[in-house]
Amino acid sequence: MKKEGFSGRLLGRFKSIQSAIFTVVSILVLSAVAIVTVVSLNYTRSSIYENSVEYTRAIVRQMNQNIDSYIDYMDNISSLIATGDDVQYYLYETEENTGDARKRLLTQFSTILKGREDIRNLGILRIDGRALINEGEQEVNPDLDIAGQEWYREAMESRDSSALSSSHVQHVVKGERPWVITLSRDIRNRTGSGDSDGVFFIDLNYSAISSLCDQNSIGEKGYVFILDEEGNIVYHPQQQQLYNELQTENIDMVMNAESDTVITDNGDQGKIYTLSRSEKTGWTVAACMNVGELLKNTRKAQSIYVLTAVALVVVALWISSIITRMITSPLQKLRDSMAKVQEGDFETADVEVPSENEIGSLTKSFNVMTHRIEELMEQNVHEQEEKRKSELKALQSQINPHFLYNTLDSIIWMAEGKKHEEVVLMTASLARLLRQSISNEDELVPIGQEVEYARSYLTIQKMRYKDKLEFQIDVEPSITGIKIIKLVLQPLIENAIYHGLKYKESKGLLLVNGYEDGENVILEVKDNGVGMDEETLEHIFERHKVNYQSNGVGVYNVQKRLQLYYGNSYGITYKSKQGTGTKATITIPKSQEDGHEKN
16 A cells, blocks of 8 residues: 555646656666666676687687598598509619609609699608609708607508698608608518518698688787697697797697697786697697787777666666657547547547546546457457468468579589589470469469479479479369469478488489369378388477478478468378378369469
8 A cells, every 4th residue: 555655646746748758768768768878888808708719719729620521531642552552662662664654753753843833742651762852853962860750650550540730840851951840651562571671751831820820800919829749749839939939828738738629828918729629630729819809899898888778768768758758649549539428429539537647547537448349359350361371372372482492402413413404494484384483473372383383393393303203183174274373382392302302322212193072172192101100290380390491481381371371271281101101192172163373
């Protein structure tokens, strides 16, 4: 009772609903904006940090995957050459018998070097000095101690697998000392003792790894570097400064990290390291971000929040004033009108009822609303009918882009396969199909025309799947003139192909039948595909089960359109058995007067 008394006294302070609404809305808006602003300011730092770390984590993982793919490719090259017979002949046969093998190896080397600018050197070496490098014209460095080369020792220890070195200065070729990363693999003498004293190596340009790491930007001051399993630097954007001790890096902290994110606690000067370790190479890709740079973004975001909050308050108050006037003005008119109706004057309704405010007037006029129920019901029926028409058009409009996408995808697939004649034929079929589909703006088309839509679509799909698809169409002539809503057969046929026949190992058969059944017309789409289990069949008409990547809106769309137009007693029914096939049956009334709508 005390609360009601206080509320009454509070409302009594306002002479109109407009001022009361404006005051309450203004207080709510100011409170909401203030709370959101405070929460946003407090949340910004952690949010920006988490988003930056997550973004960087995704980048380093992608870099690691790119590096792994790159090394995989080079490893395949090394395996292909190192295990070949030509290498055996060249290294372990007498020089008189190695001429042909040498030529074939040089041809392989030349082909690889011409196609890969990222390879500096490649060749085969034997511990006794026998060698074949690049195009065969390069000389081995006379001071080279191959047994003392770390990449050679690692290849010997790896046995039947490749070894990957850190970045180093390579001096195998006389007169050259490039920075490279060496991938090496031992060569075992299969014709003799079986010992490994030969090696195949590929020197990768340092820039190859550098380009992989420079593909993504990590802020203005961020950078990426790579460490091997021993903590040696494989790549670093300031590698020269590190070797000259002009710059330091937290390598020990990175190598000993127990998680994929490490932070140095130095305030604004601190760094955030995001790590990704490769199981293939053993390398660790580390992305380094500057905490101060993140805080700078935080301060910018906070300034934007404050300015946005001020702007929102101003706009909200302005909109609140407009809305309150819009709300109360009709209420005032309604109050006067209802007062006149209450007196029985439906034509002029000019009787005024004294009241302190709009709420009092509405209270006195409430019972008069019963006289307007019929009018409101008629209006509601009209609105529902318009809504149903809009839903029909909206659902129908979802089909054409999906079908066009799949057909164009087939044309692209054939074009990539250089099947020019089939591309021309399929494009012509598509043109005819589209011409048919847009030639009539009416929602209803004859069943004969709908069948021709299906025939054109099946012709296109048969061209795509060739020996995987056969179809037959058998529709009674007596029903071809009966009208049906557009585009109901094609989605069901598409569903049968993509989910029934596509996964069938042998050739699939799709049947389209049409006939009269009493007062109804039946259209059937049957396939001998893989069928569906009971759970899939039970949920086939549920919208959340629709696979938008394969069949668009699918059977849900067709079922919805049919039931919106003809009523819930009509539409699609499914029968299916796994391993046997599926049959979709469309039932519509033969007489269009039974339909829900007439065009």
